[in-house]
Amino acid sequence: MPGSESPPEPQAGPARRQAAEPALLAVRDLVQEFSVPGGIVQAVSGVSFDVWPGETLGIVGETGSGKSTLARSVLQAPRPKAGSVVFRGTDLVTLRGRRLMQARRHLQTVFQDPFGSLDPKWRVRDIVEEPLVAYRTGDPAARHRRADQVLELVGLDPAAHGRRHPRELSGGQAQRVAIARAVALSPSLIVCDEAVSSLDVLIQAQVLNLFEQLRAELGLSYLFIAHDLALVKQVSDRVAVMYLGKLCEVGPGESVYREPLHPYTRVLLDSIPAAAPGTSRAAATIRGEPPSPIHPPSGCRFRTRCPRAAQHCAVEEPVMRELAVGHTVACHFPLESTAAASKNAMPVTSTTARSDEKMGETPR
Amino acid sequence: MSEAAHGSANSRASVHQAGRGALLEVADLRVVFTLARGRELCAVDGMSYSVVAGRTLAIVGESGSGKTVSCRAVMGLLPPSAVVTGSTRFQGTELIGLSDEQMRRHRGANVAMVFQDPSRSLNPTMRVGAQITEAIRTHRQVSRREANEQAVDLLRLVRMPLPERRFAEYPHQLSGGMRQRVVIAIALACRPKLLIADEPTTALDVTTQAQIMELLLELQAELGMALILISHDLGLAASYADEVMVMYAGRIVEQASALELFAHVRMPYTQALFQAIPRLEREAHSPLPVVGGRPPDAAGLTAGCSFAPRCRSAADDCRAAAPPLAEHEPGHLWACWHPVDGGA
Numbered sequence: 001m002p003g004s005e006s007p008p009e010p011q012a013g014p015a016r017r018q019a020a021e022p023a024l025l026a027v028r029d030l031v032q033e034f035s036v037p038g039g040i041v042q043a044v045s046g047v048s049f050d051v052w053p054g055e056t057l058g059i060v061g062e063t064g065s066g067k068s069t070l071a072r073s074v075l076q077a078p079r080p081k082a083g084s085v086v087f088r089g090t091d092l093v094t095l096r097g098r099r100l101m102q103a104r105r106h107l108q109t110v111f112q113d114p115f116g117s118l119d120p121k122w123r124v125r126d127i128v129e130e131p132l133v134a135y136r137t138g139d140p141a142a143r144h145r146r147a148d149q150v151l152e153l154v155g156l157d158p159a160a161h162g163r164r165h166p167r168e169l170s171g172g173q174a175q176r177v178a179i180a181r182a183v184a185l186s187p188s189l190i191v192c193d194e195a196v197s198s199l200d201v202l203i204q205a206q207v208l209n210l211f212e213q214l215r216a217e218l219g220l221s222y223l224f225i226a227h228d229l230a231l232v233k234q235v236s237d238r239v240a241v242m243y244l245g246k247l248c249e250v251g252p253g254e255s256v257y258r259e260p261l262h263p264y265t266r267v268l269l270d271s272i273p274a275a276a277p278g279t280s281r282a283a284a285t286i287r288g289e290p291p292s293p294i295h296p297p298s299g300c301r302f303r304t305r306c307p308r309a310a311q312h313c314a315v316e317e318p319v320m321r322e323l324a325v326g327h328t329v330a331c332h333f334p335l336e337s338t339a340a341a342s343k344n345a346m347p348v349t350s351t352t353a354r355s356d357e358k359m360g361e362t363p364r
Numbered sequence: 365m366s367e368a369a370h371g372s373a374n375s376r377a378s379v380h381q382a383g384r385g386a387l388l389e390v391a392d393l394r395v396v397f398t399l400a401r402g403r404e405l406c407a408v409d410g411m412s413y414s415v416v417a418g419r420t421l422a423i424v425g426e427s428g429s430g431k432t433v434s435c436r437a438v439m440g441l442l443p444p445s446a447v448v449t450g451s452t453r454f455q456g457t458e459l460i461g462l463s464d465e466q467m468r469r470h471r472g473a474n475v476a477m478v479f480q481d482p483s484r485s486l487n488p489t490m491r492v493g494a495q496i497t498e499a500i501r502t503h504r505q506v507s508r509r510e511a512n513e514q515a516v517d518l519l520r521l522v523r524m525p526l527p528e529r530r531f532a533e534y535p536h537q538l539s540g541g542m543r544q545r546v547v548i549a550i551a552l553a554c555r556p557k558l559l560i561a562d563e564p565t566t567a568l569d570v571t572t573q574a575q576i577m578e579l580l581l582e583l584q585a586e587l588g589m590a591l592i593l594i595s596h597d598l599g600l601a602a603s604y605a606d607e608v609m610v611m612y613a614g615r616i617v618e619q620a621s622a623l624e625l626f627a628h629v630r631m632p633y634t635q636a637l638f639q640a641i642p643r644l645e646r647e648a649h650s651p652l653p654v655v656g657g658r659p660p661d662a663a664g665l666t667a668g669c670s671f672a673p674r675c676r677s678a679a680d681d682c683r684a685a686a687p688p689l690a691e692h693e694p695g696h697l698w699a700c701w702h703p704v705d706g707g708a
Contacts, residue, residue: 062569063540170658171427200426200596205640205652212649227569234642235649253648271574272644273603286571288525289539 022089023050024221025074025189030083032066032073039294043069044080045245048320051189056215056222058236058253060229060268064290066245067225071193074223075109076100088188105135108182112194114174118166124151125162128180135185150180153217154210172203176210183214191223196231204231211235229268233257238326241265244301245293247320251327261329264302300332308333386414387558387590388438392450395433395442407433409614410450415558420584420591422605422622424598424637426659430614431594435560439477440467454558472503476551480563482543485550486535492519492546493531499553518549521586523579541572545579552583559584562594577604598637602626610634613660613670616689620696630696630703633671669701677702 032044043066051057061067073080076092085092090103108131111117118127125147132143148158154176156162166174175195182190192211196204212235214220226232232239233253240250241262249262260266267286288305291297300318303309310333318330395408408430415421423431436442438452440459452459454474462470479485487495496515500506506514512531519527522545535543544564551559561580565573581604584591595601601608602622610618610631618631629635639653646652657674669675672682681701689699 062571172658201598201637201640202426202655203658205642205654206656208642209651209654212651228642229570230642230644230646233644233648234646234652237648257644268570269644271571273574273577273600286575289541 021053023086024053024055024088025051025223026084026086027074028084028086030070030073030085031081032069032078033081036294041293042245042296043293044073045296046083047242047245047247048083049240049247049250051221051223053188054215054219054221055238056224056236058232058239059223059225059242060227060232060239061242062227062268062290064244064293065242066293067227067242068193070242071109071191071223071225075104075107075191105185106188107191108185108187108189109191109193110175110178110182110195112197114171114178114198115166117178118174120166122165123162124156124164124166124169124177125158127166127177128162128184131181131185137185146184147180150184151177153183153214154180155206156180170203171199172206175199175203175207179207179210179214183218183220186218187220189221189223191225193225194227195224197226197228208235229257229272241268244290244296246301246330248302248331249327249329250320251324251329255324255327259324259335261323261327261334262302262331263306263308263333263335266335267305300330385416387417387455388415389453390414390434390438390451391453393434393437393452394449395430395437396447396449397445398447407446407614408437411611411614411616413609413616413619415590415592417557417590418584418588419607420581420593420605422593422595422601422608423611424595424601424608425611426596428659429611431611432562434611435477435562435592435594439471439475439560440464441477472554474556475558475560476554476556477560477562478544478547478551478564481567482540482547483535485547486543488535490534491531492533492535492538495546496531496550496553499550503554514553515549518552519546521552521583522546522549524549539572540568541575544568544572544576548576548579548583552587555587556589558590558592560592560594563596564593565600566596573600580604597641598634599641599643610637615670615699616697617671617700618698619689624696628696629706630692630698631671631700632675632677632702632704635704635706636674669699677704 028048030044030047034041034043047070049057059067059070072078074085076085080093083093087103087107092100092103095103128147128150129143132138132146137143138146147162151158151162156173156176161169161173166177169177196207199207211222215222222235224232224235236253238251239253239256240247241256241264242248243264249256249260249265256265257269260269271286286305291304297304298314299316300306300313303313306313313332316332318332320328320330322328323334391412393408393411394406397405397407399405411434413421423434425431433442437448438459440462442448448460450460454470459467459470493512493515496518497508497511500511500514516527516531519530524530524542524545530538530542535546538546564580565576568576580591583589593601593605602625605622608620608622608625609616610633612633618625618634625634629638636655642652655674660670660673667685668683669678669686672678675682679702687699687701689697691697
């Protein structure tokens with residue numbers, strides 16, 4: 001199991017890690033597009049990232065940022081339009097049929113709505129055994145034992161809960177069943193798409209702790225996708241911020257939250273209601289609405305809502321560059337960061353970065 | 365059909381300037397649903413509070429705690445299977461026992477509600493403008509042209525970008541945040557004195573959530589409305605409300621000003637809610653403090669504190685008798701035999 005190794009150091013930069021061990025999941029230049037009556041939705045436009053063994057990579061983004069499409073493209077459902085998804089050394093994009101199925105065995109998913117992803121006519125035990133049957137794992141007795149094992153692992157009683165139907169469970173219990181099914185085949189990576197978003201806060205905390213427990217016990221890696229920044233920070237080693245089909249910032253969770261480099265990340269952080277009343281309210285709210293993914297802005301896709309946008313941002317698309325150890329950003333005018341200051345090739349003060357001219361394509 | 369037999373714990377006239385000044389006074393509200401085989405489900409169990417014009421009251425609780433049902437009772441929007449007792453007075457007028465027609469007039473003139481999912485509140489086949497003018501013309505006799513003008517004004521009031529253009533668009537052409545603005549515009553069409561917002565931002569993104577909450581508070585100040593904010597998110601409630609009320613299993617278990625509640629949580633349940641929220645300040649991967657179990661089935665409530673089975677401070681007295689909600693400190697009420705004293 002990859003998890004027998006110690007969890008990755010949060011500060012480890014990509015270069016350092018690459019030398020030591022291959023990435024569990026290496027996504028490169030992933031593109032996903034859909035045809036709609038009005039044109040082509042550019043849902044994911046050239047996204048690259050790695051997930052290391054035993055690591056949790058969090059992806060945050062708003063509705064329409066393409067984060068769920070990204071998850072589905074990684075799973076090859078549907079297949080991406082371009083790019084590669086190398087999982088355990090094999091590019092899933094090149095695989096077909098049985099070989100794809102075998103590769104995907106180590107790649108499981110947990111979605112937002114547990115009731116929507118569990119067949120209401122099936123009993124809990126059958127749901128958890130289903131992937132074992134699909135992959136012809138062991139004999140019926142062995143599958144039975146494995147189902148007991150994973151149900152206990154997620155905190156359910158195989159005898160009591162195993163016979164029930166999904167509708168007889170609470171939301172938290174149903175999500176535990178979905179998680180039990182996901183870990184039944186001993187995967188190395190679980191893709192969680194808003195996996196706790198529909199749960200009440202006390203149940204959510206239980207499920208989050210369960211994810212952490214499974215990570216420690218089974219050495220799992222997660223691609224953890226959610227819109228809630230605090231939630232993503234709670235579970236992630238590294239965090240990637242997504243806006244309109246592109247990643248704008250990737251780095252260790254602590255640095256991204258403490259010293260965001262991308263103006264969009266700053267906006268997201270400032271939108272969270274302050275923890276204490278009195279200091280009250282969000283520090284700042286962003287104006288306008290995200291542009292259409294059918295006609296994304298030229299250059300930097302965030303420029304139409306960015307307080308620092310200048311002429312240049314409309315002309316040239318910013319590329320990802322590493323400004324602090326393991327902390328990359330795609331921005332022409334990144335925010336000041338103490339860690340990044342020394343490496344920042346283009347130090348920009350807020351006055352020079354700010355353009356008087358607002359290039360608003362979105363109504364204000 | 366008023367004055368329920370159930371009543372004692374809620375002698376707390378001093379919390380708000382009860383009587384004068386209070387826009388809405390709820391006393392001993394009890395909502396019971398009759399289930400199959402004669403079983404009863406007590407969704408709201410003896411709830412008393414008041415709301416003052418210009419102030420924001422947050423009602424916080426988990427799914428099924430009774431927060432939405434209690435507000436629907438005030439709106440007269442419960443199904444016939446619900447038996448509502450107690451008293452809800454709006455500007456001195458008793459609402460419980462009103463006929464459907466009287467209730468409809470009360471709703472039109474005084475109270476409006478905004479729901480969680482804007483796409484379900486709007487008619488997908490009607491243009492935005494028509495939905496707003498319909499609301500205006502239902503409540504006031506104005507010409508079509510006047511209604512159109514007022515509708516555009518309302519869209520402007522809710523800071524809708526390009527209001528004249530949005531007026532002619534359909535809901536699907538708008539983003540989630542814009543749709544919620546339309547819903548708020550419709551709610552404001554009757555110039556309500558009380559706006560009840562039921563999870564108004566739960567279906568929205570964090571940036572949009574901040575915009576909508578700011579909008580609601582700005583509108584409240586501009587129009588002098590009272591605002592009831594129903595939320596499962598204690599953090600959101602504490603940041604935006606003046607007063608916070610925490611519900612568990614149909615009862616109020618703690619109530620205080622947002623500042624006070626945040627500084628001195630007393631009820632272990634409220635503390636658990638605060639602690640379970642993932643916060644940016646928390647260390648990544650640190651285990652979240654959790655309470656086991658789940659809320660009790662409202663159909664089978666037992667004697668004693670309903671939170672006792674999940675409570676770390678629970679003792680024998682908690683299981684013997686339910687602690688009444690009482691004002692233990694000025695402006696701070698809680699229902700607990702063994703209160704904690706902790707910051708959030």
